[in-house]
Amino acid sequence: MKRHINLLFLILTLQFALAGFSASAAWSIQSPQTEIRSFDAEKLDEYRGDKRFQYEVYKAKPKGFLERLWDRIVGWFNSLFGSAITSGVLEILFYALLIAAFVFFIIKLTGIQPTTLFKKAKSEAKPYQVDEEALNDIDFEGEIQLAINQAQWRIAVRLTYLYALKRISDANLIAIRKGKTNHEYLYELSGHSIEQDFASLSFLFDYTWYGHFEANETMVTKAKTHLESIGSLKSSKK
Structure with missing residues (x-):
């Protein structure tokens, strides 16, 4: 019996010894040697100078x-x-x-009138022919006021010009004839006190009627001012 116990004790002792040796061998195999490495100073300077590696915090531009x-x-x-x-x-x-x-x-x-942008173009049906008989049949004051009320500034300027022609003709200063030019009428008025007013009125008429430029209320006011000056004329040249 004692012999068996000693044998068992010997076997256990050998097992513990072998287990300790295996663990020591495994530790020595698995434990790597530590390698100490250092940074390359030149490489660091190179990276610092490369814009791709420059990370800065973006600061938003202050709002105005x-x-x-x-x-x-x-x-x-x-x-x-x-x-x-x-x-x-x-x-x-x-x-x-x-x-x-x-x-x-x-x-x-x-100088465009905003109200005319949303109105239909009105027909300028009345040609207002320039001859003595036709001018005598026109109610100029009524027609001019109607054109102004309807914002037909070109018609208003033309009527004002024709009204001036009639007044000058009634004063026996010009002879109205169809096809006669403004220059011919001005030649007949040469040296008269209304020459300049008629010249200015003729310019407004030519500018808006034959030049096809847009007329406005301001131009009509100027035309009526020249007409009033012409209305005070006398029937003889100076």
Whole structure:
């Protein structure tokens, strides 16, 4: 019995010894040697000079006064309506106002009457022939006022010019004849006190009627001013 116990003790001792040796051998095999490495100073300097490796924090450009004002307006509308599309609607409205302001500027610059843009072109049916009998049949004051009320500025300028011709003819200063030019009428008025007024009125008439340029209320006012000066003429040359 004692012999068996000693044999068992010997076997266990050998097993523990072999297990310790195997663990020590495995540790020595698995444990790598540590290698100490250092950075290449030249490479570091090269990377520092390369823009691709320069990482900087982007600083947003400060907003101007108009941008800040716009942000406040948008924020105010958002707080009122609480809609995510408010900003887009306001942007559309802003550009619409810019376009409207530009159109208004063009209208003022060209002297076009805004009301005439939405009216149908009125027929200029009355030719108002230039001959003595035709001029005697026209109610100039009524026709001129009608043309002004209908914003037919070209007709109003033409009627004012024809009315001046009639007045000058009634004063026996010119002889009206169909086909006669303004230069011929001016030649007959040479040296008369109304010569300059008639010349200016003739220019307005030629500019708007034969030149096909757009007339306006200002031109009609100027034409009527010249007509009033002509209306005070006398029937003899100076």
